[in-house]
Amino acid sequence: MSEKTILVWFRNDLRIHDNEILLEAVRKADKVLPVYCFDPYYFQRTPSGASKTGNFRARFLLEAVADLRKNLQAYGADLIIRTGNPAEILPKLSEEYHVNEVYHHREVAYEETEISEQVEAALWKMRLNLKHFIGHTLYHKEDLPFPIKDIPDSFAVFKKKVERDSNVRPGVPTPDHIITPEITDAGELPTLQQLGLDEPTDDPRATNYFQGGETAALIQLHKYFSQTEQAVKPKNARGIGANNSSKLSPWLAVGCISPRQVYWEIFKHSQDSYAQNASMLKLELLWRDYFRFMFKKHGQKFIKAETTENNGQASATNQLDFNKWANGDTGIPFIDACMHELNATGFICNQCRQIVASYLVHDLHADWTLGAAYFEEKLIDYSPASNWGNWAFVAGVNDAKESKYVIATLQPKDAVSDFVNTWQHATIDEAGDMVHA
Template identity: 85%
Template sequence: MSEKTILVWFRNDLRIHDNEILLEAVRKADSVLPVYCFDPYYFQHTASCSSKTGNFRTRFLLEAVADLRKSLQAYGAELIVRTGNPAEILPQLAEQYQVNEVYHHREVAYEETGISEQVEAALWKMRLNLKHFIGHTLYHKEDLPFPIKDIPDSFPVFKKKVERDSNVRPCVPTPEHIVTPEITDAGELPTLQQLGLNEPVDDVRATNYFQGGETAALAQLHQFFSKSEQSGKSKSSRNSHINSNSSKLSPWLAVGCISPRQVYWEIFKHMQDSSYAQNAGMLKLELLWRDYFRFMFKKHGQKFIKAKTAEDEAEVQATSELEFNRWANGETGVPYIDACMHELNATGYICNQCRQIVATYLVHDLKADWTRGAAYFEEKLIDYSPASNWGNWAFIAGINDAKESKYVIAAMQPKELETQSDFVTTWQSSPKDEAGDLIHA
């Protein structure tokens, strides 16, 4: 009897721990073929000549894939890396290694689902099945107290019902061993230059550096709770508001170097300790927001981020290219707004408070098309996730009757906000350096 080989198509699940498709493939097959494809679609240039994926996020992704390969090698396995269209590459590898089935985690945003459909169609011609798994949310779709079509559009209602009537599943075990077929050409990771990008320049004012990979993700999770314990014991911090983004886990969550369930069960371990309670509670809330946006995309599809009606659009002024560029480059004259945008452009990351406020300013003060802001964030953010990014911008823009404010801070006037930041400074409008960031004056 011939051996069974399952191809595991890694996408936004770049981890060994709590990875259902990897565990299931190990259990069901004699050998597993792990594959990652750098799809040129995500590195193309947009109509505005910007990159769909910026260099900070691309560097992070390259590091994450390299770390996954290293982790697999520790199990005696290997990761095949290719650059090209997955709908062409995966069938080729399936034929070469006599694959019996292909596993992957299902996505919800239309670009990602469209690529899955292309792969599925190509495999179907070979009489191969693309098996879909659900592994990007805290709560499994099948454990929700309502079918997808009946998920409440209101986040408070969604949160209340889910927390009351659903349970978070335990993390799946980590495979004890992984057997791969004899791989003749594992392939090299592409360079930034090969993907059409320049090496990012790390700004000296940046207080964070994000190293891609599961190894760094687990270290960051441990560090977050260690710092929470220290701050909880500090008298000066007891009455201070701690922003949930202090965990800074979002880049690793975005590409699946760590799963929401791993974070949740670590939160669960610490919830009874008052030293951790505030931070843990806010972190859990952010995981719920991630779930909410993903399920909204699953329920509504593109309708969730549809354009406003003609009547609504009449209220939106034709924001000039100059006005939008001033916002994007941090040259609005509002110190807090400008500081946030300087930091975003220079590092690829800003805290959640900054994101809400600069988005609110662009949409409601400048009356700009919110989709332009969402596309700009898509390029710049290290932790870009389609559902969270586009869903959050749509929420702020009031699409689909999302009228309640997500964060009270979004209603704060920028002039009332703290402006003590290394990024509040004078920046030249030109020239630009090779990385495309404005040169500090």
């Protein structure tokens, strides 16, 4: 009897733990072929000349893929890395390694689903099946108390019904071992330069460095709930919300950790002195689910409605205002500080995101999609559904009945003052002194 080989196509699920496609492939096949593709589509230049993926996020991704390879090697396996179109690479590897089936996690945003469809069509010509799994949400769609088409558009109603009538599944076990075919050419990790990007410069004002990979994700998860870290506010915490933000979103975005792993850690701490933080973190996981399910229900229509009278017809004045907003040169200290931190680090807290987005949309009357595209480039934790869904929510294009955040509830004045003083200037010179760009 011939051996069965399943190719596991890693995308935004760069982990060993709680990874259903990896466990299922190990159980169903004699050999598993793990593959990751760096798709040039995501590293192209946009019409405005910006990078679709900025260098902070690209560096994080490279670190995450390298960590996945290292972790697979610890199980006696390896990760094939290629740069190119997955619809061309995966069929070639399937033929070379006599693959019987390909597994991957289903996406919801149109760019990702279009790529999946191209891969599926290419494999179908070879009479190979691309099997879809659901592994990016806290609640499995089959456990929801309503079919996708009937999901409430109101987040408040969605949250109430899901929490009342659904349960979060336990995480799937980690494989004991992973057997791969004899891999003749595993491939090298590309450099940032090969992806068309420069090495990012880490700003000395930043208090967080996001190291890509499952290893770092698990460290951060346990660090967040450790009593020593939560007992007092860190002395050097300069960001708004620095003392209670989990900062897990970059790892969640590329699947170095799953929402279920975070949830069950929350569950362990639901009765301790950090219950409020745990509750807020669970709320954020629910918002992530909500936006993914809204994209699943509505598709692009969820973010297609017009926002302003001149939406899609941005004037020269609006473009000038947008550039000032993007560069942190509006003259409004808090807005500018948030944008300076974003540009210098690739990360700002949720509250900053809501405030700068609201300012761009409601005060400057700019096209909200420009802001969403700018965040797509800059954010380390960019996730299509969350980013575009949040921006559309702020802009009011999806008939939202409630605001996601109460923007007026800022941090204490001293925290805001410290944050603004730290990030009021755009850059820092080589001597470490703040200078205005």
